[in-house]
Amino acid sequence: MNDATQDEGLDADSASRPATAVVVGGGLAGITAALALADAGVRVTLLEGRPRLGGLAFSFQRDALTVDNGQHVYLRCCTAYRWFLGRVDGADLAPLQARLDVPVLDAGAKPGRRLGRIGRTALPVPLHLARSLATYPHLSLAERAKVGRAALALKRLDLADPALDTQSFGGWLAAHGQSERAIEALWDLVGVATLNAVAGDASLGLAAMVFKTGLLSAPGAADIGWARVPLGELHDRLARKALDSAGVRTEVRTRVTSISRPGPIHQDGSISPHENGRWRVQVPGETLDADAVVLAVPQREAHDLLPEGALDAPERLLDIGTVPILNIHVVYDRKVLSRPFFAALGSPVQWVFDRTEASGLKEGQYLALSQSVAQDEIDEPVSALRERYLPELERLLPRARDAAVQDFFVTRERTATFAPAPGVGRLRPGARTEAPGLYLAGAWTATGWPATMESAVRSGVSAADAALDALGRPRDHLVELFEEAA
Numbered sequence: 001m002n003d004a005t006q007d008e009g010l011d012a013d014s015a016s017r018p019a020t021a022v023v024v025g026g027g028l029a030g031i032t033a034a035l036a037l038a039d040a041g042v043r044v045t046l047l048e049g050r051p052r053l054g055g056l057a058f059s060f061q062r063d064a065l066t067v068d069n070g071q072h073v074y075l076r077c078c079t080a081y082r083w084f085l086g087r088v089d090g091a092d093l094a095p096l097q098a099r100l101d102v103p104v105l106d107a108g109a110k111p112g113r114r115l116g117r118i119g120r121t122a123l124p125v126p127l128h129l130a131r132s133l134a135t136y137p138h139l140s141l142a143e144r145a146k147v148g149r150a151a152l153a154l155k156r157l158d159l160a161d162p163a164l165d166t167q168s169f170g171g172w173l174a175a176h177g178q179s180e181r182a183i184e185a186l187w188d189l190v191g192v193a194t195l196n197a198v199a200g201d202a203s204l205g206l207a208a209m210v211f212k213t214g215l216l217s218a219p220g221a222a223d224i225g226w227a228r229v230p231l232g233e234l235h236d237r238l239a240r241k242a243l244d245s246a247g248v249r250t251e252v253r254t255r256v257t258s259i260s261r262p263g264p265i266h267q268d269g270s271i272s273p274h275e276n277g278r279w280r281v282q283v284p285g286e287t288l289d290a291d292a293v294v295l296a297v298p299q300r301e302a303h304d305l306l307p308e309g310a311l312d313a314p315e316r317l318l319d320i321g322t323v324p325i326l327n328i329h330v331v332y333d334r335k336v337l338s339r340p341f342f343a344a345l346g347s348p349v350q351w352v353f354d355r356t357e358a359s360g361l362k363e364g365q366y367l368a369l370s371q372s373v374a375q376d377e378i379d380e381p382v383s384a385l386r387e388r389y390l391p392e393l394e395r396l397l398p399r400a401r402d403a404a405v406q407d408f409f410v411t412r413e414r415t416a417t418f419a420p421a422p423g424v425g426r427l428r429p430g431a432r433t434e435a436p437g438l439y440l441a442g443a444w445t446a447t448g449w450p451a452t453m454e455s456a457v458r459s460g461v462s463a464a465d466a467a468l469d470a471l472g473r474p475r476d477h478l479v480e481l482f483e484e485a486a
């Protein structure tokens with residue numbers, strides 16, 4: 001048996017040995033919790049079942065191409081993820097746009113009206129979006145005016161009101177005069193990509209959070225950032241380096257099989273005094289004991305690993321649905337797109353990113369199509385997807401018509417995000433459990449954010465904060481963390 005830090009002597013007076021923690025799960029939530037705990041002087045062991053860190057945001061090799069499992073973007077308002085990038089020394093590798101600029105191509109529009117832009121000026125909120133809305137060609141004048149009025153009504157919603165989570169965003173938009181076209185060409189364009197749900201399936205609470213924070217909190221809040229290197233460079237290699245320098249012991253290919261009290265538990269239910277408050281984590285071939293455990297795994301795995309009594313209603317975790325995201329990868333023999341990315345309307349294509357440089361491709365162009373809400377396509381054969389998407393790309397990008405396709409493949413994430421459905425708020429637990437010393441983290445926990453990198457990092461901070469509080473350790477660095485990035 002090992003202490004989490006390989007310290008000898010479980011019998012030692014707990015005050016005389018350093019506090020120890022085990023973090024289970026090496027996604028962004030777990031990495032963050034491990035760093036935040038280590039930064040406060042806790043001896044941390046991070047255990048990840050897969051051969052790499054990064055969880056749902058990772059890269060793999062396909063011959064000479066380094067491929068991301070899914071295109072990831074973040075916004076300037078994602079202060080926690082921006083702190084994470086800085087903490088792993090990766091901020092320069094995933095820069096933000098100087099100013100929000102999203103080209104929106106409508107495949108169905110007449111020539112000359114095909115390209116619109118969602119952008120912002122430096123004016124104060126909400127005027128920063130006024131010019132963009134006034135010139136957005138994919139909506140009529142009346143629709144644009146109604147969008148403006150709905151945005152102002154959205155801004156007035158109180159995010160702390162739990163009733164918002166019981167309503168659907170689609171219902172609210174319809175009640176505020178939004179046409180089907182306005183929902184498709186504007187609200188869903190943003191909402192599908194950020195929430196992984198169409199408006200009709202999304203909680204008003206989560207949607208209002210995204211639109212208020214992203215578009216209506218500060219002029220630059222929605223400026224978009226994305227990695228110019230493979231995600232694995234940030235979330236695996238650099239994260240690993242930061243963890244090593246913080247003194248965290250990181251073990252990959254190490255799947256946790258159980259979490260329990262180290263016992264013995266006496267007949268009256270009490271635990272030996274020196275064991276009280278400690279936890280035992282089992283992995284194949286090793287047992288680790290620690291003062292605190294952060295369980296930073298997906299909700300289903302958390303449900304299976306949580307000891308009895310740790311949550312009042314653990315079965316609620318199983319009621320949190322999941323939604324898939326599909327990525328379609330196309331390598332052309334020449335350049336067919338001259339922008340870093342665009343969003344599409346009037347086509348099954350949603351968002352298209354140029355991944356050429358990040359992937360290491362030397363000739364031609366590599367495009368990744370990010371397809372959210374992919375329930376209907378996630379299990380379709382590659383051949384069917386190829387038949388559907390290549391002609392669509394030719395419709396959107398005339399230069400693709402003369403180009404040869406050198407590679408076409410797909411990546412499928414069946415449980416990419418939790419479903420942000422109305423009512424999901426009451427299913428998401430906070431960081432603290434009923435079991436002292438055992439904490440939850442993960443994008444799916446109660447951060448107030450949809451399933452994003454931001455939510456994952458925030459959850460890791462919250463779990464570390466709760467653990468440090470219980471351990472009587474300094475927590476000031478966690479408060480400063482968000483301020484630094486802001």
Ligand SMILES: Cc1cc2nc3c(=O)[nH]c(=O)nc-3n(C[C@H](O)[C@H](O)[C@H](O)COP(=O)(O)OP(=O)(O)OC[C@H]3O[C@@H](n4cnc5c(N)ncnc54)[C@H](O)[C@@H]3O)c2cc1C
Nearest residue numbers: 025027028029049055056070072073256442443452453456
């Ligand atoms: C295709 C795709 C596109 C996305 N696009 C975006 C985007 O553009 N912007 C954005 O912000 N977010 C995006 N997301 C969401 C984002 O990736 C996730 O919300 C975030 O990475 C989740 O991090 P996490 O640490 O909470 O969970 P996870 O990444 O799921 O990490 C949990 C980790 O726990 C490990 N684990 C599980 N069980 C055990 C066990 N028993 N023992 C040890 N380890 C275990 C898993 O292997 C995993 O590494 C996207 C997700 C996908 C899949």
